[in-house]
Amino acid sequence: MATATRLDTTLLDAKLLEVRQLGKRFAQRQGRDQGREPSPWVIQDLSFSVRAGEFLTIVGPSGAGKSTLLNIIAQTDTASAGEIVFDGTTISSRDPRALKPGIDRRIGYVTQDDNLLPWRSTLDNVLFALEVQGRLNDETRARAEMLIRAVGLAGFEHYYPHELSGGMRKRTSLIRTLVYDPPMILMDEPFAAVDAQTRTQLQADLLTLWELGRKTIIFVTHDITEAIALGDRALVLSKQPTRIAAEHAIPIPRPRNVKDIFALEGFAAVYEKIRADVQ
Amino acid sequence: MTASALSPSQLRLRAIRWRTPLDRVLVLTLIVALWQAGSMWFGAYWLSSPWATTTRFVEQILNGELLRHAGYTLAEAGAGTLIGGLPAVLLPFWLRRHPIVVAILDPFMIGGYGAPKLAFAPLFLLWFGIGMESKIALTASVVFFIAYFATLAGVRALDPRLVQMAQIAGASERQIARHIVMPAAVPNIFAGFRIAVPYAIGSAVIAELISSNRGLGYLVQTGAMNFDTTSVFAAIVAATLLVHAANALMNMLEALLMRWRPPLQSMMET
Secondary structure, three states: OHHHHHHHHHHOOOEEEEEEEEEEOOOOOOOOOOOOOOOOOOEEEEEEEEEOOOEEEEEOOOOOOHHHHHHHHOOOOOOOEEEEEEOOEEOOOOOHHHOOOOOOOOEEEEOOOOOOOOOOOHHHHHHHHHHHOOOOOHHHHHHHHHHHHHOOOOOOOOOOHHHOOHHHHHHHHHHHHHOOOOOEEEEEOOOOOOOHHHHHHHHHHHHHHHHHHOOEEEEEEOOHHHHHHHOOEEEEEOOOOEOEEEEEEOOOOOOOOHHHHHHOOOHHHHHHHHHHHOO | OOOOOOOHHHHHHHHHHHHHHHHHHHHHHHHHHHHHHHHHHHOOOOOOOHHHHHHHHHHHHHOOHHHHHHHHHHHHHHHHHHHHHHHHHHHHHHHHHOHHHHHHHHHHHHHHHHOOHHHHHHHHHHHHOOOHHHHHHHHHHHHHHHHHHHHHHHHHOOOHHHHHHHHHOOOOHHHHHHHHHHHHHHHHHHHHHHHHHHHHHHHHHHHHHHOOOOOHHHHHHHHHHOOOHHHHHHHHHHHHHHHHHHHHHHHHHHHHHOOOOOHHHHHHHO
């Protein structure tokens, strides 16, 4: 396991995603705002990169344009300046019609709201992506069932979202993206709306699942503890306009026990450094 | 979920379930009593009594006459609902990607919705004759506009985040229409048909009333011409029961298609 990890970081040191001098300002509304000074930059001159197989966490205060950043990477929103290079090709665009959300299923996106389809059961929600991608077969079905069991949703396959608890809905939305195995997954504070105890359990579940496939993950949060517990590296964002304020490697060895993360060696030091950088 | 202890809201629901049918019987008794009183006050010649209506109703059921005429009315209302309802449901889906067309059509649709369709009945009779076709045309024109606006509201109320989720998962436009927009609009479409179907039956009856040789409206018309208020009432009761039957059918369909909704929510709407 340890050798495999070392191989990952040395041989596969290739950058999967590169964000170069990214800038974003929202379009002015017609009429009312015309003639006024241009709208302010929400994100300005923001650059970072992510290695294949890396778990990157991004910490920032609320209103720091974290969701906007992920939307631009996921291609559901346009960039106003700079560029994003994914797997060797430039993907960002100024033209909303040229956007390709998810870039041919290569970027998965776990949003803040679970966005489950209320008319589909847990299992059918999990199978949704496979179904529309025409990849529903015995093998992928088995994978879906494995993931459902792995996050403790066995027995709830045929429940509708309104019959599930908040934590169960989060788990469903998480594995709905994991099931079709996109090389990169974006996560936008997916555990923000659940209670502390459930959140710790969800974090542990996520790490277990991540250890299975070592996908590249960008995980956005405002919770410093969460950023440390999950990530290989944490970026700290500044507010208005959003820039990278600091970058910290998280030298806590894996596998980590999320429940006792406070007690692990190195936690306190990183926590203090990040807290000092978060405005 | 299957707890033996019921929460207060569940207990209240259960109480409502038992209470409602009982109270309905009470209300029905009250209506029949008022009807009886009115009949005695004005005289059975002007206002037939509940008992006479019931016996006439049963008599006409047994000799098959009422069923035959109700069948015609039902067929007209059913055909009109299909012919008017189907394009009304499909149109907003086709127009989803063309909001400009929706905007252009809007005043005309509002006009069609607001125009007194019954005033068109004589025209339809002129164009389609006194047979079933003219009644179907009228019913279709009534159903179309109600169903169109209901479906349009459903398509518009769509949560764009669900569409975005589907796009990221790799769904095509067609798949989004089928897997996201359509199911999301189903509750609105149902709400539309819940209003449209009784209107459809009512319109068919009224069109028959104006000129026809069969159907419940025809029974009402001949009854009135013969100063036979009992027959008029029997036909009206039959039309009312028809509406109830259609409504029960809608309830069954709804329960089947919308199992995914939280039970309390769907119950409050019915």
